[in-house]
Amino acid sequence: MIHFKRDFNFMGARRVAAALSIILLLVSIGSLAINGLKLGLDFTGGSLVEVSYERPVELERVRIKLREAGYQDAVVQTFGAANDIMIRMGEAHDPQLGENVLLALQDGEELRITLRRNEFVGSQVGEELREQGGLGLLLALIMVMVYLAFRFQFKFSIGAVLALAHDVILVLGFFSLFRIEFDLTVLAAALAVIGYSLNDTIVVYDRIRENFRIMRVGGPVDILNASLNQTLSRTIVTSTTTMLVLVILALFGGEMIYGFAIALLVGVVVGTYSSVYVAGNILLLLKVSKEDLIPPPKEEEEIEQIP
Structure with missing residues (x-):
């Protein structure tokens, strides 16, 4: 001691x-x-987008692409496998949001990306x-x-x-x-x-x-x-x-x-x-x-x- x-x-x-x-x-x-x-998305509600990369990708690379596309407050994390990415945003829900995020991530990206989920998380x-x-x-x-x-x-x-x-x-x-x-x-x-x-x-x-x-x-x-x-x-x-x-x-x-x-x-x-x-x-x-x-x-x- x-x-x-x-x-x-x-x-x-x-x-x-x-x-x-x-x-x-x-x-x-x-x-x-x-x-x-x-307050974070857990309390305020927002949109949740899940994408899957062909191979594992650096999270910072994903964040940079999202910021360049105008999604400044997006929270990016992996879930399950290292190539599965979950993106949480305070954006109002839009049925096309998942496709827009996918296009932003796919721009200039050699790896194939698949949209897995696009849904709204309620504030209730x-x-x-x-x-x-x-x-x-x-x-x-x-x-x-x-x-x-x-x-x-x-x-x-x-x-x-x-x-x-x-x-x-x-x-x-x-x-x-x-x-x-x-x-x-x-x-x-x-x-x-x-x-x-x-x-x-x-x-x-x-x-x-x-x-x-x-x-x-x-x-x-x-x-x-x-x-x-x-x-x-x-x-x-x-x-x-x-x-x-x-x-x-x-x-x-x-x-x-x-x-x-x-x-x-x-x-x-x-x-x-x-x-x-x-x-x-x-x-x-x-x-x-x-x-x-x-x-x-x-x-x-x-x-x-x-x-």
Whole structure:
């Protein structure tokens, strides 16, 4: 295990961290209110065209041909065999769209291309998925709050849920601000961010609870600093190894996995930050104390004295 210096005054910067979080939240909420999310075909509906090449072809070559033909936002991916290509577009459905795409791809192409499917994907399913996804996020936060209230204490559950809401809003705000397409894979990543951030927060909270019970000297700020320093090695190693995998996925995973990898990458960075500053800051604002975590004394049974 890698060990790091363990005398950082994390809570000394809590006011700066609180100001930073408030600014980021305001920017994210403002962008979501003004720009909204750039919803993908899964939510908005559009056209789906499938073609089959005679031999495997580079996807970038297909994308260039489509852009030259005027289909700027086409999403290109393989499915099944390497020569089978699926093209998703936000275009209004046209029975001739498949033929037009086929002509654009066949122009100057030596390989024979066959049109396999041309159909419309309705937005009704997308609206249902959007509603179910939002309900899923809300239900996850409620269940987390209930679990932590039983596992730790009510103040801890409030801190964890607010930290998770902070993380999800910042991830959504990032996608809104930079106009990155939001599809089902990104929604799945947002749910995964809740799991990752919650796991990190629980590790920190568990150490805070333990230190509140065993440390005889120091106030809440000192106890939080000690707990964060004790979990620092684990936090850095876990976050670093996870981010390395996500960077590789974002760079080499292809167009379909890009949004998922970016959402998780932003979520890991934000989740690590919130586990250190947001979750701890909220505990201090709620005035957590040793009395909150000391288990109630067991009632001693009265023993009758025999004269």
